[in-house]
Amino acid sequence: MENKQNYIDQIFSLTALRSDHWRHLLALSRKWCMGKTDLVNVRNSFEMLQPLEILHAYPGKKLMAKLSQELLEERKEAFASLVSRLSFSILARYYKEDPSEWLYHDDEDPVVNIASDTPHRPYFEVLIVAPDNSKSVERNVRILLNQRQKDDDFIYEPLVVHSFQDAFCAIAVNNNICAVAIFEGFDFASRLPAPQLNRVMSDLHIEEDEDHVALQLAIAIAEYRPELDIYLMSDQRPQDITDDPRSTCIRRILYAVEEPTELHYAILEGVRLRFETPFFDNLKRYAHRPISTFHALPIARGKSIFKSDWIRDMGEFYGKNLFLAESSATTGGLDSLLEPTGNIKRAQEKAARAFGAEHCFFVTNGTSTSNKMVLMAIAKPGDIIVVDRNCHKSHHYGAVLGGLYPYYVEAYPMKEYSMYGAVPLIAIKKALLSLKAEGKLDRVRVVDLTNCTFDGHVYNTRRVMEECLAIKPDLAFLWDEAWFGFAHFSPFLRPRTAMGAAANIEKWLHEPSSLQAYELQQAELGSEPSDETLLHTRLIPDPRQVRLRVYQTNSTHKSMSAIRQGSMVLVKDVDFYQIEPQLHEAIFTHSTTSPNQQLIASMDVARRQMELEGYGLVSNAIQIALDIRHQIKNHPMVSKYFKVLGADAMIPQDFRTSGFQDFLTPGTNWSDAAIAIRDDEFFLDPTRITLVCGTAGFDGTQFKNILADEFSIQVNKTSRNSVLLQSNINNTRSDVAQLMHVLLELTTRIENELSRSGAQGRSKFEQRVVSLMTDVPDLPNFSHFHDTYREDVNQKASVEGDIRTAFFKSWDLANNEYVGLFSEECDKRLKDGPPMVSAKLVIPYPPGFPILVPGQVISHEIINFMRKLDVKEVHGYDSSRGLQLLKLE
Numbered sequence: 036m037e038n039k040q041n042y043i044d045q046i047f048s049l050t051a052l053r054s055d056h057w058r059h060l061l062a063l064s065r066k067w068c069m070g071k072t073d074l075v076n077v078r079n080s081f082e083m084l085q086p087l088e089i090l091h092a093y094p095g096k097k098l099m100a101k102l103s104q105e106l107l108e109e110r111k112e113a114f115a116s117l118v119s120r121l122s123f124s125i126l127a128r129y130y131k132e133d134p135s136e137w138l139y140h141d142d143e144d145p146v147v148n149i150a151s152d153t154p155h156r157p158y159f160e161v162l163i164v165a166p167d168n169s170k171s172v173e174r175n176v177r178i179l180l181n182q183r184q185k186d187d188d189f190i191y192e193p194l195v196v197h198s199f200q201d202a203f204c205a206i207a208v209n210n211n212i213c214a215v216a217i218f219e220g221f222d223f224a225s226r227l228p229a230p231q232l233n234r235v236m237s238d239l240h241i242e243e244d245e246d247h248v249a250l251q252l253a254i255a256i257a258e259y260r261p262e263l264d265i266y267l268m269s270d271q272r273p274q275d276i277t278d279d280p281r282s283t284c285i286r287r288i289l290y291a292v293e294e295p296t297e298l299h300y301a302i303l304e305g306v307r308l309r310f311e312t313p314f315f316d317n318l319k320r321y322a323h324r325p326i327s328t329f330h331a332l333p334i335a336r337g338k339s340i341f342k343s344d345w346i347r348d349m350g351e352f353y354g355k356n357l358f359l360a361e362s363s364a365t366t367g368g369l370d371s372l373l374e375p376t377g378n379i380k381r382a383q384e385k386a387a388r389a390f391g392a393e394h395c396f397f398v399t400n401g402t403s404t405s406n407k408m409v410l411m412a413i414a415k416p417g418d419i420i421v422v423d424r425n426c427h428k429s430h431h432y433g434a435v436l437g438g439l440y441p442y443y444v445e446a447y448p449m450k451e452y453s454m455y456g457a458v459p460l461i462a463i464k465k466a467l468l469s470l471k472a473e474g475k476l477d478r479v480r481v482v483d484l485t486n487c488t489f490d491g492h493v494y495n496t497r498r499v500m501e502e503c504l505a506i507k508p509d510l511a512f513l514w515d516e517a518w519f520g521f522a523h524f525s526p527f528l529r530p531r532t533a534m535g536a537a538a539n540i541e542k543w544l545h546e547p548s549s550l551q552a553y554e555l556q557q558a559e560l561g562s563e564p565s566d567e568t569l570l571h572t573r574l575i576p577d578p579r580q581v582r583l584r585v586y587q588t589n590s591t592h593k594s595m596s597a598i599r600q601g602s603m604v605l606v607k608d609v610d611f612y613q614i615e616p617q618l619h620e621a622i623f624t625h626s627t628t629s630p631n632q633q634l635i636a637s638m639d640v641a642r643r644q645m646e647l648e649g650y651g652l653v654s655n656a657i658q659i660a661l662d663i664r665h666q667i668k669n670h671p672m673v674s675k676y677f678k679v680l681g682a683d684a685m686i687p688q689d690f691r692t693s694g695f696q697d698f699l700t701p702g703t704n705w706s707d708a709a710i711a712i713r714d715d716e717f718f719l720d721p722t723r724i725t726l727v728c729g730t731a732g733f734d735g736t737q738f739k740n741i742l743a744d745e746f747s748i749q750v751n752k753t754s755r756n757s758v759l760l761q762s763n764i765n766n767t768r769s770d771v772a773q774l775m776h777v778l779l780e781l782t783t784r785i786e787n788e789l790s791r792s793g794a795q796g797r798s799k800f801e802q803r804v805v806s807l808m809t810d811v812p813d814l815p816n817f818s819h820f821h822d823t824y825r826e827d828v829n830q831k832a833s834v835e836g837d838i839r840t841a842f843f844k845s846w847d848l849a850n851n852e853y854v855g856l857f858s859e860e861c862d863k864r865l866k867d868g869p870p871m872v873s874a875k876l877v878i879p880y881p882p883g884f885p886i887l888v889p890g891q892v893i894s895h896e897i898i899n900f901m902r903k904l905d906v907k908e909v910h911g912y913d914s915s916r917g918l919q920l921l922k923l924e
């Protein structure tokens with residue numbers, strides 16, 4: 036609030052900042068009425084709001100002018116009362132529903148045709164970028180406004196700005212904007228103080244191009260918020276613009292003097308296209324048709340429930356629509372998820388476009404199934420996949436099912452917190468180069484990585500793919516973005532999504548300078564560069580050779596408004612025509628033949644939401660996360676016992692070459708972050724918040740239970756000494772307040788306990804902290820597959836193994852033996868052999884990564900780690916029987 040020059044700087048905080056400003060102004064104006072503050076304070080506070088308010092349609096010029104007038108004439112009561120009304124309207128968003136919010140006096144003619152007698156209509160704003168003082172534009176805006184009807188599906192208000200920079204600020208901070216109309220002839224530079232946004236724009240490489248400012252603005256907006264419909268009102272012949280290939284980001288080009296009516300219909304149609312949810316819309320119609328069912332689904336139409344004496348409460352709990360919408364039919368327009376031709380197909384096409392993919396497939400069995408489908412479709416038995424050993428179990432099982440040979444690559448460890456980071460690119464390149472040296476590169480089909488990881492490590496997806504493609508140009512990529520689906524709707528995170536990176540690589544492939552860059556690098560590398568050189572060079576692929584093949588899976592239910600298990604496979608693959616029949620087989624293999632209608636509908640709806648309000652929701656989630664980080668760090672009491680790990684703690688310096696430390700490092704702002712996002716090998720997803728609780732004497736599981744049982748706060752996952760909090764598109768600032776309240780209460784409890792129990796108690800507490808924070812077990816690396824499960828044991832360098840044979844070997848009981856984890860035999864076998872070979876995928880929770888896979892030789896380190904683990908849940912290990920091993924022949 037104090038920092039007057041910089042208040043428009045931080046894009047993410049602007050929405051919150053705007054509310055704070057209004058709250059502040061309200062408080063001051065009340066004080067002013069009571070004679071407790073001076074006019075000058077009120078005026079300063081009011082002036083700080085002005086540049087923000089020109090980026091929003093409400094309150095708008097007229098009401099702001101009224102406010103200004105009351106202030107000028109020092110009518111304290113009237114000023115305070117208007118501030119109060121406007122600020123509540125902004126905070127509670129009354130203006131979207133209530134036409135009187137737009138009036139100064141009740142008896143005025145309505146300025147907006149939000150009619151209270153019509154049912155709820157979604158409200159949005161249309162950004163109009165136009166020259167100042169242009170009579171023809173003013174006339175056009177007036178005509179546009181007069182087009183609006185009470186029976187339009189949506190209600191919109193125009194927001195007029197006069198410069199490129201204001202337009203850019205507006206789309207960055209105003210979440211209500213759904214469409215943009217650009218009239219030629221506006222200024223480039225803003226008259227607002229917005230130094231930081233200017234910097235963001237210089238990072239976006241926007242410099243005024245005087246001949247094409249309008250097109251340039253369209254491109255910049257499309258890059259930042261691709262979901263917006265952009266209209267260009269031009270004085271030129273439309274062909275002159277459409278001839279420019281960059282103009283594809285414009286939805287329609289209209290001849291400015293003639294077409295304000297057309298513009299109105301185009302705006303509504305554009306929003307309607309995003310609003311339309313083909314499957315859900317039809318499901319609603321279907322549910323309300325009279326239908327007799329003779330198919331096998333007793334609960335369809337709810338008759339077996341509502342007529343029952345015994346289970347009627349289920350019907351009352353869920354409501355009748357759930358049952359009316361249940362069906363096993365694929366008729367009545369319900370379409371078939373396994374072979375969609377109708378509205379599921381259209382819903383998937385819309386989702387593909389919304390997420391920047393070429394194809395999208397809805398999956399109703401979670402990303403666990405999506406991953407298996409993709410692996411099966413793109414690789415065949417005997418193929419090698421380079422895969423993160425810490426990936427979700429579905430990838431390991433996918434390899435078992437598909438007979439793929441996993442070549443495990445290792446993430447860097449974060450021993451202090453008993454968790455892993457992400458896999459350094461050098462490890463991936465090493466794997467590819469050693470496979471190449473052994474003549475096995477042609478068997479390598481996929482690089483399979485988790486983006487972001489559970490704890491929030493985000494890959495430099497573009498760099499990983501480019502460098503791998505430089506070694507093998509037709510390699511496919513599977514990016515498991517189970518947690519990261521929302522990221523497409525953040526302009527900052529989007530380039531780090533699989534689809535965002537694929538789009539940028541595709542663009543690069545078509546630029547003439549790319550081939551030059553490649554050839555230059557080839558000349559520098561010479562004819563036979565050593566592996567050492569290749570490992571330490573940022574490799575450029577040959578744009579003529581590259582086959583760009585990118586697959587992304589996301590658990591739509593984990594970051595968007597889909598029902599649990601809703602998952603999407605997104606595809607951008609130039610060779611998809613070859614894969615498509617295989618993908619269909621994979622879908623047939625893994626899909627249920629009874630997909631749930633509600634789940635499919637929820638994915639359709641989740642897509643609609645993200646396209647219409649995803650930008651604002653994701654910005655808010657990021658803002659909440661930054662708020663939590665900030666408040667914990669700066670609270671004098673809470674910060675004594677709790678801390679949130681910043682990027683500097685989660686990512687070693689070597690992987691942050693931009694010098695980015697953390698979001699909260701003094702002097703850091705979002706343009707520094709934007710550079711880190713572009714350049715650094717890893718970036719931390721701000722919404723995934725590792726809260727260290729070991730320093731407060733709690734282990735992760737214990738702390739999670741306290742939060743859940745005593746305070747009804749659910750957290751995501753735990754490690755030995757931390758819990759993971761996640762901010763989401765559903766969080767509000769009250770959640771931040773509640774969390775801080777709880778942490779403060781726990782802090783007080785600890786302090787009281789410590790002061791009560793004296794020196795002895797304190798030393799016990801300190802011991803506990805040391806044990807949680809310092810006496811942490813080493814994280815065991817993947818050892819190796821036993822020779823039995825390797826093809827060519829003479830080639831020692833590459834480490835892929837036949838996980839499938841090992842997995843099924845244990846089916847024959849005679850092939851199994853058990854050794855107690857703590858037994859002498861175990862120690863003896865480690866020392867003298869024969870080697871112990873795991874029969875199982877063994878995964879302790881936490882930390883949740885597999886410490887053993889079938890066919891893997893058990894090492895000292897693994898035994899030590901398992902012995903130190905004090906968790907109850909270990910999948911694949913039965914403590915009463917011991918380690919399940921495969922006998923050796």
Ligand SMILES: *Cc1c(COP(=O)(O)O)cnc(C)c1O
Pocket residue numbers: 400401402403404427429485489515517518590600601602
């Ligand atoms: C949760 C998760 C999955 C599995 O997704 P579901 O939708 O729960 O089946 C796969 N990969 C990662 C990284 C996950 O976190």
